[in-house]
Amino acid sequence: MQGVGFAWAIAPGLDRLYPDPRARGERLLAHLEPFNSNPYLATIGIGFALRLEQEVARGSAGADYRLSRLIKALRSSLGALGDDLFWVAWRPTLGVIGAAVALATGSPIAALMYWIAYNALAQSVRWRGVRAGFASGAGIARVLQDPFWSRASGITKTAGAAASGAVLGGALWAASSGGLGGISVFFFITAFLWLAGLRRGSRGRWLSPSVAFLVVVILLSVVVRVSAGGLP
Amino acid sequence: MSIEQAALLTVLGAVVFLDQWPAFQSMLSRPLVVGAVVGVVLDKPADGALWGALFEAVYLGLLPIGAARYPDAGLATLAGSAVALSAPASVAPPVGWAVAVALATGALGDHVGGFLRRWNGRTAVYVREQVTAGDLSAPGRAIAIGLLRGAALGAGVSAVALTVGLGGLALVVSTPWSGPLPRSVIVLAAAAALTVNGTRLFVDGRSRLSAWGVGLVLVVAAFGLMG
Numbered sequence: 270m271q272g273v274g275f276a277w278a279i280a281p282g283l284d285r286l287y288p289d290p291r292a293r294g295e296r297l298l299a300h301l302e303p304f305n306s307n308p309y310l311a312t313i314g315i316g317f318a319l320r321l322e323q324e325v326a327r328g329s330a331g332a333d334y335r336l337s338r339l340i341k342a343l344r345s346s347l348g349a350l351g352d353d354l355f356w357v358a359w360r361p362t363l364g365v366i367g368a369a370v371a372l373a374t375g376s377p378i379a380a381l382m383y384w385i386a387y388n389a390l391a392q393s394v395r396w397r398g399v400r401a402g403f404a405s406g407a408g409i410a411r412v413l414q415d416p417f418w419s420r421a422s423g424i425t426k427t428a429g430a431a432a433s434g435a436v437l438g439g440a441l442w443a444a445s446s447g448g449l450g451g452i453s454v455f456f457f458i459t460a461f462l463w464l465a466g467l468r469r470g471s472r473g474r475w476l477s478p479s480v481a482f483l484v485v486v487i488l489l490s491v492v493v494r495v496s497a498g499g500l501p
Numbered sequence: 502m503s504i505e506q507a508a509l510l511t512v513l514g515a516v517v518f519l520d521q522w523p524a525f526q527s528m529l530s531r532p533l534v535v536g537a538v539v540g541v542v543l544d545k546p547a548d549g550a551l552w553g554a555l556f557e558a559v560y561l562g563l564l565p566i567g568a569a570r571y572p573d574a575g576l577a578t579l580a581g582s583a584v585a586l587s588a589p590a591s592v593a594p595p596v597g598w599a600v601a602v603a604l605a606t607g608a609l610g611d612h613v614g615g616f617l618r619r620w621n622g623r624t625a626v627y628v629r630e631q632v633t634a635g636d637l638s639a640p641g642r643a644i645a646i647g648l649l650r651g652a653a654l655g656a657g658v659s660a661v662a663l664t665v666g667l668g669g670l671a672l673v674v675s676t677p678w679s680g681p682l683p684r685s686v687i688v689l690a691a692a693a694a695l696t697v698n699g700t701r702l703f704v705d706g707r708s709r710l711s712a713w714g715v716g717l718v719l720v721v722a723a724f725g726l727m728g
Binding site for chain 2: 437
């Protein structure tokens with residue numbers, strides 16, 4: 270429903286720009302088009318649309334057509350930038366760090382810190398987006414081409430890679446306390462999950478990560494049962 | 502589990518389902534957070550954190566990009582963690598049953614989410630008609646109704662998952678079919694899933710492979726120094 274949500278979010282601005290309900294209804298209808306973008310960067314689109322809406326309200330020739338065309342172009346650009354930064358980089362990196370800390374300490378504080386850290390970036394981008402989009406106006410391309418986006422995403426993914434390596438190091442150390450049996454169990458699980466997730470031609474993976482994990486659990490349970498507590 | 506706790510978890514299911522995509526997207530629906538909250542509700546915060554971390558590791562690689570369909574990791578964690586934490590303390594954690602319930606709940610949540618998207622799509626068409634007819638408050642009303650229906654569906658999925666999961670737990674908990682595993686093995690399995698999914702996601706070039714290696718060496722060295 271991002272289309273309806275977009276129209277609802279922009280409606281207070283339209284109320285101020287168009288006192289006549291009929292004109293306001295026409296402009297609201299124009300913003301009910303689907304706006305399939307990233308939820309955090311969509312606010313930049315809202316600010317930008319409000320800025321161009323001012324031109325439409327002033328009666329600039331072709332402003333409504335320009336607004337419609339630019340919004341269509343903007344939604345996919347915002348979607349690509351936001352997805353790469355938030356879904357591919359920021360969320361999983363914090364997920365690796367938060368889960369590792371929770372596994373190591375058994376403390377729910379790790380979950381709280383994860384939630385605060387995620388929203389510190391996501392909600393500030395969301396909050397500042399309206400202003401940034403409104404201020405940029407025709408210079409919206411400069412906002413999208415700002416090196417901040419690619420740099421932030423790259424640094425975050427590198428941190429995620431380092432955190433994943435660190436998890437392996439910590440797990441190996443913990444497994445080694447159980448002797449050869451502990452390390453063998455860890456290697457078996459890791460190898461199985463890795464192999465199960467390999468691509469099988471164009472038909473996706475052998476097993477989804479969650480099904481592969483269930484298979485691992487079942488196999489381990491059988492082993493534990495058979496060896497009657499012989500595992501760490 | 503008391504009636505109050507079950508009611509709280511059902512309400513949590515509504516919030517988690519809404520947070521996944523229809524509303525806030527503040528990541529209250531991430532497994533790490535859901536597991537911790539379930540632990541607090543069931544008065545086992547440390548165990549809740551462990552199960553949240555386990556499901557975060559399992560569902561780490563699901564990326565909501567484009568038209569991708571994916572299980573509802575939040576509801577899956579809610580059901581799986583609640584089942585695991587409801588087992589008696591005298592038996593080993595029934596991780597097999599908990600993960601199976603989580604997988605089934607995640608798939609159900611995905612289907613219900615698809616149903617809600619189609620429903621919302623029909624509502625969007627209706628909103629256009631209403632605005633064309635001069636009703637300018639239609640978008641606000643549609644959003645409020647969409648949130649209410651999302652909350653109801655999330656609570657419904659949670660209630661069904663908890664009923665089936667806890668009912669099944671009573672039958673399998675003392676048998677080998679619950680997949681009883683020592684806590685240390687559960688932690689190792691979660692760490693392995695975290696390593697595999699994290700590496701798959703992030704290591705896509707030489708520089709990231711170097712960062713991965715640096716992380717590995719630094720942690721091993723740090724543990725070595727600490728003895």
